Amino acid sequence: xxxxxxxxxxxxxxxxxxxEPQSLxxxxxxxxxxxxxxxxxTRFWDASGSAGVxxxxxxxxxxxxxxxxxxxxxxxxxxxxxxxxxxxxxGAEPPFHTPxxxxxxxxxxDLVMEGGTTFHFLDAAxxxxxxxxxxxxxxxxxxxxGGPTVVQDFLTAGLIDLMHLVVVPIVLGRGVRLWxxxxxxxQGYDVEAVSSPRGVTHLTFTRKASARDGQSDRPAQGGVx
Amino acid sequence: xxxxxxxxxxxxxxxxxxxEPQSLxxxxxxxxxxxxxxxxxTRFWDASGSAGVxxxxxxxxxxxxxxxxxxxxxxxxxxxxxxxxxxxxxGAEPPFHTPxxxxxxxxxxDLVMEGGTTFHFLDAAxxxxxxxxxxxxxxxxxxxxGGPTVVQDFLTAGLIDLMHLVVVPIVLGRGVRLWxxxxxxxQGYDVEAVSSPRGVTHLTFTRKASARDGQSDRPAQGGVx
Numbered sequence: 001x002x003x004x005x006x007x008x009x010x011x012x013x014x015x016x017x018x019x020e021p022q023s024l025x026x027x028x029x030x031x032x033x034x035x036x037x038x039x040x041x042t043r044f045w046d047a048s049g050s051a052g053v054x055x056x057x058x059x060x061x062x063x064x065x066x067x068x069x070x071x072x073x074x075x076x077x078x079x080x081x082x083x084x085x086x087x088x089x090x091g092a093e094p095p096f097h098t099p100x101x102x103x104x105x106x107x108x109x110d111l112v113m114e115g116g117t118t119f120h121f122l123d124a125a126x127x128x129x130x131x132x133x134x135x136x137x138x139x140x141x142x143x144x145x146g147g148p149t150v151v152q153d154f155l156t157a158g159l160i161d162l163m164h165l166v167v168v169p170i171v172l173g174r175g176v177r178l179w180x181x182x183x184x185x186x187q188g189y190d191v192e193a194v195s196s197p198r199g200v201t202h203l204t205f206t207r208k209a210s211a212r213d214g215q216s217d218r219p220a221q222g223g224v225x
Numbered sequence: 226x227x228x229x230x231x232x233x234x235x236x237x238x239x240x241x242x243x244x245e246p247q248s249l250x251x252x253x254x255x256x257x258x259x260x261x262x263x264x265x266x267t268r269f270w271d272a273s274g275s276a277g278v279x280x281x282x283x284x285x286x287x288x289x290x291x292x293x294x295x296x297x298x299x300x301x302x303x304x305x306x307x308x309x310x311x312x313x314x315x316g317a318e319p320p321f322h323t324p325x326x327x328x329x330x331x332x333x334x335d336l337v338m339e340g341g342t343t344f345h346f347l348d349a350a351x352x353x354x355x356x357x358x359x360x361x362x363x364x365x366x367x368x369x370x371g372g373p374t375v376v377q378d379f380l381t382a383g384l385i386d387l388m389h390l391v392v393v394p395i396v397l398g399r400g401v402r403l404w405x406x407x408x409x410x411x412q413g414y415d416v417e418a419v420s421s422p423r424g425v426t427h428l429t430f431t432r433k434a435s436a437r438d439g440q441s442d443r444p445a446q447g448g449v450x
Contacts, residue, residue: 013411013428014240014404167392169416169428173408179239183398186238191394193426195418201426203238203394 002134003141006151006163007061009178010035010200013167016175017148024077027089029175035168038200053196057164066140067133068096071150072104075119081106088119096145099136101129103150126157148178155182161212163189163205187211227359228366231376231388232286234403235260235425238392241400242373249302252314254400260393263425278421282389291365292358293321296375297329300344306331313344321370324361326354328375351382373403380407388414388430412436 011017012035019031028035043049044058080086081104088094093115100119107121122129133142144154154160188211195201236242244256253260268274269283305311306329313319318340325344332346347354358367369379379385413436420426
């Protein structure tokens with residue numbers, strides 16, 4: 001079964017997944033790199049990094065993934081749609097290595113990059129985008145790559161099977177919140193928390209079998225699917 | 226040295242320390258008891274409860290405390306000021322056992338309860354209330370008992386030395402937020418996180434020695450005071 005997954009989405013204590021204002025020079029606004037320092041310290045990011053619990057979680061990012069969906073605000077700074085030469089933040093070889101669907105109200109032709117990443121631009125609602133990405137994933141899982149607004153949209157639509165968040169012990173005060181409009185989210189998920197020696201807390205939301213579409217008769221203790 | 230401490234303040238993932246609307250029948254609004262179930266399962270609350278990490282944190286609540294300050298919204302439901310017979314939620318013997326200062330714009334005479342609790346009603350800014358409570362604490366520490374608005378006010382005023390929060394894995398969606406207006410709070414504190422087997426995460430904010438009033442020359446590694 002192909003799952004829909006979120007990985008390594010870092011938020012502040014007050015629930016912001018990015019600061020403000022976002023720009024070419026400051027993709028995460030006033031948050032700078034503070035939400036992601038935990039990741040830079042892992043082997044996932046840097047071969048000389050730590051192989052502990054932060055790394056173990058970070059490494060799940062690509063395993064079994066056949067496609068990504070991201071929001072327009074992840075693909076570029078505000079206004080990138082006006083620059084026909086913009087090909088994303090990541091240079092010639094982006095770190096996705098799969099078909100990658102960028103949700104935007106202003107689609108453009110596909111961009112074939114090195115290393116297996118092809119950017120497709122879609123103006124579509126979450127369920128339609130997911131069906132398209134799932135088809136492209138060839139039986140593997142689909143990652144919802146963020147930003148927070150896109151993850152929120154997919155959660156609201158009931159489309160996320162597994163979500164890994166990283167709570168960083170800073171208070172950003174402003175930016176884009178993840179949690180708005182998600183009252184009661186935990187009811188459909190088994191939620192686990194584990195703190196790392198570095199001070200971040202990994203939260204995993206694993207969808208209850210009973211909360212899956214079309215599987216409401218299945219006992220919740222039905223095991224891993 | 227007498228410290229100003231916060232203990233066992235439970236918040237949802239989205240940072241609400243109480244739901245809404247608050248009333249006589251529902252002191253925490255739609256949150257019900259969900260923010261505090263972790264505590265009910267500890268020996269601190271119930272002699273047959275667990276003695277693990279949740280209990281260890283919970284037990285700190287009263288140790289070394291000589292006075293409490295609480296907000297009007299902790300003392301009673303909206304409108305309690307209009308009821309001259311209201312003596313708090315806690316019956317004849319409240320669990321404070323010290324002088325307890327209730328911040329309200331409508332003070333009333335002291336209430337001497339059983340078990341060592343005396344309620345004093347103060348219309349005062351945080352620093353003034355703290356000086357009053359510290360005097361009454363006889364050299365012991367002062368607990369800021371909540372709710373979230375009062376804790377926020379004392380944090381904003383730079384008056385909290387130690388804060389223990391408990392993040393409960395639920396998304397409340399609405400209520401009273403703790404974090405508003407506290408951007409950059411972590412800069413004055415050493416922050417630690419530890420998750421418990423029950424699924425909550427204990428956060429401790431320990432004020433850096435260098436961030437204490439009048440001690441800015443003191444090295445941050447100056448040790449426990």
